[in-house]
Structures are given as structure tokens and as C-alpha cells.
Amino acid sequence: MFKSWKKKFLATCAAAAVGFSLTFGTPAVASASLLESAIGIGIQGAAMSAQINANIRKFNATEEGRQELYQKFKDKYGVNNNAEYNATLDRVMANLTRGVAAIDPTIKEKPYIYFVAEQKTVNAACSMGHVMMVNAGTFEKITNEDEIAAIVGHEMGHGQKDHVAKGNKKRIQKMVTASLAGAAVGATIGGGMITEAVASVALNQSIAHGDRKHESEADMLAFDYLLNTNYNPGACAAVMQKFVEMSNGKKQSSMEKIFLPSDHPDSDKRRDAYVKKLHEYSGKHVTAKDGVVTVNNKTLMTVAATSDMSGAERSYFVLGNLATAYHKGQNKYDATVQNGTVMLGNQPIFTPATGDEDAYTIAERLNSIK
């Protein structure tokens, strides 16, 4: 049993060593102590563990380290130079940075370094050191800036709470140790190897979206950040609705790996959690379900689909605007129509599209039930 395990282990090590393109230290014969150190046992293991932590700290908390990681991310995932995508991300980052700073000023000490990655899937990641990337595929499939902000806000939630470096420390230790165990046969473990191994774990997207508790926390933080911007807080629920619809009828393997769904709670549960937040934010006056918006438990309207959004997805933007109006006391004022848009006090609520009821009908109904 032990023998076969050892054989298998050594075979794996040899294979891993071949793929490890690093400058090894002084070649040495594989020894028991080396293997022990490589799998984290004993004094050498403890020393290695300390070195791994030092490297996590470097990439996470020093300017030099995070710039190095940023470059590695760009090398690995490629940089997309589409002017429109980049301008959108610049705007979203600037707006959200202010939104985050309103409740978490530590962002000023470690501003995000980000880029648009040359990747087709709808995804984004934030690693150590506030190094962030948003895939080009995200901008291609999601054209609404408020929804992009909801996605980026989620990433900033991970960043602000240091989910990768602090929340994943044990997992990173395990992954790095395992990769070093592979490379250690026939070589000593040099400091450079540990640095490279920590970096390669940091580049792994599953590290950015690691566990469900962190995902829920990042989701709720995204909502709070959006409340401190001009973005519609309903966009968080809306983008989850889009994900639900994108994944309908598709197997996970063929669908876009949105936020790595296997690690995230299902999009419909995430959407419902956001709807609950909006309901609470409105003082429990407003909600929406399956495209129907209700005010004080009475139906306000059924929202029609447009060419790029289902009625359900659009309804969450109406909900976001109504929740904001209630939260800011605008429900004391009349609903009116201004330039084709239904207003409640000074808050725009809804601009009808083809298939919707007209603005005056909705304003009148809102006045009767608000």
C-alpha cells in the first residue's frame, strides 16, 4: 500500500518537475527530509510555511509584489485593448472606488490595479493585492453599465475583505506545498520556487471565488457599494436574472463559467437575496417577481421584454428605482410623467418601451397605491 502510494507520488513528482520551468537551486538527491519538508511536515515544513506566508504578504500588501502579480496576470490572461470596454471599466472603477470609500476608506491605501482580460467567458476575478481583471466576454455579453458595476462591486467585496490572502491561507498553503512537493524531487526548494508557486496559485481563478460564505459576503457588499454610487441598486438582482437566463437549458460545462458557478450559490438564489435587500431598502414597500412589480402588495405593472433584456431582468431596475425613491422619502410626493419617464418625486422610476403600458397609466396607478 505504502509502496504503491510512494511510486505514484514519485511519478507525479517527476511529471510535475518537468513542467516546472524554474531555476532550481543546487541540484540535490531527493531525500526523506526533502520530501517531508515538501509535504509540510517537521521543522523544514514549518520554515517553508513561513516562507509561503511571507510571499502571500508580498503579493498582497507590498506595491512591488502586487505590481509583479499584476504583470503575471496580464501575461497569463492577455490584455484586451478594446477602447469601449476599457473606457467602461475605467468609469465603473472610478465610480465604485468612491462608493467603496464612503463605507470603507482603506481602499485609499490600496487602490485596485485592473485590466480587461482577453477572455471570451463572462467572468471577473480579484486576487491578492487588489489585482483585478474583467474578461472581454463580460463586456461583450453584458452591455448595461450598471450590471457591469454589480459584477465589479462583487470583486471589490472580495478585495476589501481580503478573501484571497486571508480567507484562503490554508488552501493556498496546501496548493503551494503540493506543487512544491512535485518539483522538489531532484532539487532543493529555493525561495524563488516558493515565490513562483504562490504566484501561480494566486493566478488560479478558483482562488478568487473560493467559498460560498465569501461569495455571499461579496454579493452583499456589492449592493452596499452600489448604494453609494449613482448606479441602480436593482442591477445586482438584474444581472443575476441574466445569468439564470443564460444558463437555462445549458449544461454547466457548455455555459459561460460565470463567476465559476460551482463555487457560487446558484444565480437564482443570489438574485432572490438581492430582491430581499431591495425590499428591505424600500422599507418593505416594494418588490418584484417574474417581471411583476408590486407596491404595498398591489400590482403596479408587468414589465415587457426588450431586445436585450427579459421583462424579469428589466423589472429589477424598476424595483431598484422605486426602492431608492422610498428610501429617500420621495414617496411623499406625487408620481408624474416627465419627458416620457415616470417619476416619483425627483426619482426617475421607469421609461416605457414597446409592449409596456404608457407612462401616464403607470403614474396614475402608482399614485393610487403608493
Ligand SMILES: [Zn+2]
Ligand atoms: Zn466571487
